[in-house]
Amino acid sequence: MKILAIETSCDETACAVVEDGVKELASVVASSKELHEATGGVVPEVASRKQMEFMMPVLEKTVEDYRQKMGFEGREQVVESIDALAVTVGPGLIGSLVVGVTTAKALALAWEKPLIPVNHLIGHIYANFVDSQKKVEFPAVCLLVSGGHTDLVLMRGHGEFEYLGGTLDDAAGECFDKVARMMGISKYLGGQLLSEKAAGCEKAFPDKLFPRPMIFSDDYDFSFSGLKTAVKRYIDGGERDIPCTAREFEEAVVDVLAVKTMKAVKNFRVKSLLIGGGVSANRRLRERLREEAEKVGVFLHLPPPRLCTDNAVYIASSAYFNNKKVKLQDIKADPSLGIMGRL
Ligand SMILES: Nc1ncnc2c1ncn2[C@@H]1O[C@H](COP(=O)(O)OP(=O)(O)OP(=O)(O)O)[C@@H](O)[C@H]1O
Ligand SMILES: [Mg+2]
Numbered sequence: 001m002k003i004l005a006i007e008t009s010c011d012e013t014a015c016a017v018v019e020d021g022v023k024e025l026a027s028v029v030a031s032s033k034e035l036h037e038a039t040g041g042v043v044p045e046v047a048s049r050k051q052m053e054f055m056m057p058v059l060e061k062t063v064e065d066y067r068q069k070m071g072f073e074g075r076e077q078v079v080e081s082i083d084a085l086a087v088t089v090g091p092g093l094i095g096s097l098v099v100g101v102t103t104a105k106a107l108a109l110a111w112e113k114p115l116i117p118v119n120h121l122i123g124h125i126y127a128n129f130v131d132s133q134k135k136v137e138f139p140a141v142c143l144l145v146s147g148g149h150t151d152l153v154l155m156r157g158h159g160e161f162e163y164l165g166g167t168l169d170d171a172a173g174e175c176f177d178k179v180a181r182m183m184g185i186s187k188y189l190g191g192q193l194l195s196e197k198a199a200g201c202e203k204a205f206p207d208k209l210f211p212r213p214m215i216f217s218d219d220y221d222f223s224f225s226g227l228k229t230a231v232k233r234y235i236d237g238g239e240r241d242i243p244c245t246a247r248e249f250e251e252a253v254v255d256v257l258a259v260k261t262m263k264a265v266k267n268f269r270v271k272s273l274l275i276g277g278g279v280s281a282n283r284r285l286r287e288r289l290r291e292e293a294e295k296v297g298v299f300l301h302l303p304p305p306r307l308c309t310d311n312a313v314y315i316a317s318s319a320y321f322n323n324k325k326v327k328l329q330d331i332k333a334d335p336s337l338g339i340m341g342r343l
Pocket of ligand 1: 009010091092120124145146147148149172173174176177189190191192195277278279280281282283308309310
């Protein structure tokens with residue numbers, strides 16, 4: 001089954017074709033990220049205007065890349081070969097979501113195909129199913145760490161999720177971004193750059209420099225805003241060693257994420273550990289989870305970094321494995337969806 005998916009939840013405009021939820025056939029992503037660097041954060045109006053500008057060229061390019069890949073002569077064969085369409089309905093910015101949802105609905109009518117609505121957060125988890133070296137075995141613990149969310153869920157099968165916990169304040173990605181900004185590393189989306197700087201620290205700290213909020217709390221929740229304040233106080237105190245401050249901050253985030261995730265892995269005796277969202281591209285987090293997973297004998301799936309941040313490949317995969325029949329008129333953009341559905 002071949003699904004063409006559209007993703008426009010924030011500042012990326014993406015489209016992809018995926019076969020049977022696991023085989024990527026075409027994927028195109030355009031981003032308005034540079035515009036938001038100038039303002040130090042997303043201006044929703046700017047993001048949705050760019051979605052409108054990018055939507056058709058991204059769709060056109062995806063269709064053309066797919067046509068070439070399949071060796072089809074014309075568009076008719078492309079349309080015939082697509083079994084269903086999928087679209088991100090939320091969470092995200094309403095103006096951005098509406099561009100993707102409206103385009104997908106128009107395409108569904110024109111091509112006479114079913115349209116499958118997808119929750120963006122569940123989508124992040126399905127990055128683990130695409131071109132994976134090993135089939136995902138259930139039950140699995142999923143750590144979702146993105147720019148706007150940090151959630152731990154238990155996955156007993158496709159569409160069978162149980163919420164374990166999540167952040168009580170900032171998301172891990174948001175915390176990386178704000179600390180990167182404080183350190184003058186980047187005004188917007190500084191997680192990756194901060195991590196690259198941290199890799200340059202050679203000094204050993206005998207004690208943990210920053211707190212690990214809620215690391216031993218009797219739940220699966222997280223809190224990152226106090227950690228952010230601790231880093232700010234340290235920098236305001238005159239600290240100038242950016243790489244080592246960044247390394248100590250990264251260690252604190254990774255430590256909390258790893259301890260809570262592995263607690264869930266052990267308590268629920270799962271067979272697989274899945275990670276998703278932009279922060280799951282973090283080198284230290286991957287390294288640490290690999291070590292811990294090996295110790296307890298759980299299989300850690302590591303999506304390629306390009307599938308960790310927003311794209312439509314995992315949206316198509318999620319649609320394939322959670323193919324619920326929904327009438328076209330009932331599919332609507334829902335900006336405040338949570339990982340378990342409507343908040
Ligand atoms: N290597 C890295 N280390 C740490 N953080 C990273 C890394 N790469 C990306 N990030 C962070 O990931 C986040 C972006 O991820 P993603 O695109 O999944 O978030 P989003 O789509 O904005 O949020 P959501 O999915 O919650 O709606 C940013 O906060 C970015 O700084
Ligand atoms: Mg995302």
